[in-house]
Amino acid sequence: MTIATEQTTSSIRQDGQRNFVHPADVKGRFTSLRALLFVVLIAIYVALPFIKIGGHPAMFLDLQHRSFYLFGSTFNAQDFWLVFFLVTGLAYVLFVLTSMWGRVWCGYACPQTVFLEGVYRRIERWVEGPRQTRLRRNAAPVNFDKVWRKLIKHLLFIAITLVLAHVFLSYFVSLPSMIKMVQGSPAEHPTAFAWVMAFSAVFYFNFSWFREQFCVIMCPYGRMQSVLTDSDTMVIGYDEKRGEPRGKVSDPNNGDCINCNRCVVVCPTGIDIRNGLQIDCIGCAACIDACDEIMLKIGRPKGLVRYDSLNGLHGEAKKFFRPRLWFYIAMGLIGLTVATIAFRSRSDYEANLLRMQGAPYQLQDGKVRNSLELHLVNKREKTAVFSIQGVAKQGQEFIIPATTVELESLKSRRIPVFVLVPRGKASQIHKVQLRIRAEGSETEQIVEVPFVSPKN
Ligand code: SF4
Numbered sequence: 001m002t003i004a005t006e007q008t009t010s011s012i013r014q015d016g017q018r019n020f021v022h023p024a025d026v027k028g029r030f031t032s033l034r035a036l037l038f039v040v041l042i043a044i045y046v047a048l049p050f051i052k053i054g055g056h057p058a059m060f061l062d063l064q065h066r067s068f069y070l071f072g073s074t075f076n077a078q079d080f081w082l083v084f085f086l087v088t089g090l091a092y093v094l095f096v097l098t099s100m101w102g103r104v105w106c107g108y109a110c111p112q113t114v115f116l117e118g119v120y121r122r123i124e125r126w127v128e129g130p131r132q133t134r135l136r137r138n139a140a141p142v143n144f145d146k147v148w149r150k151l152i153k154h155l156l157f158i159a160i161t162l163v164l165a166h167v168f169l170s171y172f173v174s175l176p177s178m179i180k181m182v183q184g185s186p187a188e189h190p191t192a193f194a195w196v197m198a199f200s201a202v203f204y205f206n207f208s209w210f211r212e213q214f215c216v217i218m219c220p221y222g223r224m225q226s227v228l229t230d231s232d233t234m235v236i237g238y239d240e241k242r243g244e245p246r247g248k249v250s251d252p253n254n255g256d257c258i259n260c261n262r263c264v265v266v267c268p269t270g271i272d273i274r275n276g277l278q279i280d281c282i283g284c285a286a287c288i289d290a291c292d293e294i295m296l297k298i299g300r301p302k303g304l305v306r307y308d309s310l311n312g313l314h315g316e317a318k319k320f321f322r323p324r325l326w327f328y329i330a331m332g333l334i335g336l337t338v339a340t341i342a343f344r345s346r347s348d349y350e351a352n353l354l355r356m357q358g359a360p361y362q363l364q365d366g367k368v369r370n371s372l373e374l375h376l377v378n379k380r381e382k383t384a385v386f387s388i389q390g391v392a393k394q395g396q397e398f399i400i401p402a403t404t405v406e407l408e409s410l411k412s413r414r415i416p417v418f419v420l421v422p423r424g425k426a427s428q429i430h431k432v433q434l435r436i437r438a439e440g441s442e443t444e445q446i447v448e449v450p451f452v453s454p455k456n
């Protein structure tokens, strides 16, 4: 297989000008699979803020109140450390996938591809027609037909962009608030309005104009391909041994490639897969469907362009499981185990015993007094009642104004706690302990701070 040597990407000319890509329509098994997947993924994206689990949206990142609801679990800002496990876990899943199947994420599930191919290009084809018609109209002088189609297309783009931006916003503000905001004036909620306008502007710019340039020149994941893949990774490739020399099907000396260019015109990044594995390839498999269609027409077996490893395309032995894959799987499993332990060890409430500001102790009626404060946070998704009890040892006397506290979901409260010890015994007391129990829970938490007393 030839390895591409061009220094520029196919959608950018040598002089730096954009080579706008107008991919042709294609039909086939991978295109149908992707279309189905796009519908499912877009439905999930739109539905998540609407679906309720445990009384809250399936995904709601309430940044204003630092409360996060994910599929029935409730988190607050103190749980942010769990994000580390989430991100590393997802990264290793992506590493394993990439090592096995190359840019399968880019071609099938990345939001850039899903919305571009599943929404915006569909609208474009519907309004402006197939590739040839679009190219002809674009090259023609300005006329009524050209203007109204462009106008309608961009109005539809703007409308769909505004819908998507509002859905995106509803992940961060509650759905009822979002609906109220939409019905009110922008002046009543300028920050949310500014965010929605900013999201809309970015989405519109990206999906109506920038398009494949994001994948080709901006996406960091695309840049990591060369280190994550090897000669045994399944990629989309052209079988050079079978296809070359290219030429007419009637010439028995030619290979199977009839040089029809169909695989090139369907490519959303405008590359020629016959030039070898290229960084611009997003693994969409459109060229496989396009070439299979041609092979069917000329009576040759499918698979001239296919999913295969570089070793497979060279006719060499293929290996699926290899050291790098085992390494990624092992790291992923370790990460998953640690994440599960971390997640399970997470308490559904937080209790911290702190010292009040001011002097560390006071002397009162022959007793030493420590003034403390219990900080209680309810991390359950519903209201909970907590009982607070001092662990009295060696004459410790506790004064707790509220021994039973009711807290709404993700709400917190500071409860003053005073501990008194007769002065004569104070030097024997080293710590103060409180026992906290949440209603309906078998387990209890003990929180403690050192007891401070005069040296003599
Ligand atoms: S679609 Fe197939 S036959 Fe046509 S140019 Fe591409 S590889 Fe060759």
Ligand code: SF4
Pocket (backbone or CB within 6 Å): 236, 263, 266, 267, 268, 269, 270, 271, 272, 273, 280, 281, 282, 283, 284, 285, 286, 287, 288
């Ligand atoms: S080369 Fe094929 S798989 Fe790669 S982006 Fe182009 S059409 Fe998609």
